[in-house]
Amino acid sequence: MRPTSGKIRETLFNWLQFEIANKTILDPFAGSGALCLEAISRGAKEVYLIEKSKKVSDKLESNFKILNSSQYKIINQDSLIFLEMQNKNPFDLVFLDPPFEKNLLPQALNLLSKKNYIDTHSQLYIESEYALTDEILNEHISYQCKINKQKKSGNVNYCLISLEAL
Numbered sequence: 001m002r003p004t005s006g007k008i009r010e011t012l013f014n015w016l017q018f019e020i021a022n023k024t025i026l027d028p029f030a031g032s033g034a035l036c037l038e039a040i041s042r043g044a045k046e047v048y049l050i051e052k053s054k055k056v057s058d059k060l061e062s063n064f065k066i067l068n069s070s071q072y073k074i075i076n077q078d079s080l081i082f083l084e085m086q087n088k089n090p091f092d093l094v095f096l097d098p099p100f101e102k103n104l105l106p107q108a109l110n111l112l113s114k115k116n117y118i119d120t121h122s123q124l125y126i127e128s129e130y131a132l133t134d135e136i137l138n139e140h141i142s143y144q145c146k147i148n149k150q151k152k153s154g155n156v157n158y159c160l161i162s163l164e165a166l
Contacts, residue, residue, distance in 0.1 A: 004035060004097060004127065008153050012125055013038055015149050015160050016093070019123070020044050023092035026117060028079040028108060033060045035095045035125075040071050048091075049074045050082050080104065083111035090119040097127040100155075109140035118143070124161040131157045142166065 004012075012035070013020070021043035027036050030049035039047055049064075049072065051057040057076035064072050075082060079098070094112060098104035105128055112118045120143060126132060131152065137145035143163035150159035 004032075005153065005156070008127070008151075008156060008158055009034060009038060011151060012158070012160070013042065016123075016125075017042075019093075024048075024089070025093045025095065026050075026091040027095040027097075028083060028112075029096070029098045029104075030060060030074070031056065031097070033063060033074075035097075036072065037064070037067075039093075040067065040069065044071065047072045050077060050079045051075070052078045080107055080111065083108060083115060083117065085115065087116045090116055090122055092121065093123050093125065094118060095125050100129040106140050109137070113141045113143065118163060120163050120165050122163055123148075124163070125158070126161065127156055127158045129155060129157065132159055132161075137161065 020039055022045045025036060025039050025044050025047040028050045030051040033049055036047040036049050049060060051060055054076055057074060060074050064074060096108060098108055132147065134145055134147060144166050146162045146164065148160045148162055
């Protein structure tokens with residue numbers, strides 16, 4: 001697990017400062033859950049954390065119980081299996097930070113797009129080991145992607161993307 005650094009998290013939430021309140025958020029590779037905790041503290045309506053590891057999922061449950069809130073749902077499942085299920089209502093924001101060097105990002109992007117997890121009102125925040133381009137994104141997402149912000153910190157490339165109809 002490679003948690004999002006404090007510096008990157010601060011940058012992300014500066015980018016999103018006026019766009020978190022009352023939003024629904026999906027984090028398919030939840031890990032530490034720090035992004036979702038921060039989102040709840042900034043007024044997110046609902047967050048869904050998907051975590052494959054039972055041990056990490058249990059830790060998330062114990063950490064989030066402190067909130068005494070119904071704003072979160074922690075699901076202990078493989079992210080790609082979860083994303084295979086058809087979704088009813090697209091999320092406003094997706095935090096996408098799959099483990100590096102496992103080539104999970106293209107599959108996750110495809111499933112998010114095909115299974116109705118995102119639409120033209122959604123934004124994607126992605127962390128990856130390589131810089132993303134519109135071409136890479138448009139190869140895997142059935143929307144026109146626009147990289148609004150992009151930075152690099154150490155070996156982590158991160159960006160915020162909006163979607164438009166093709």
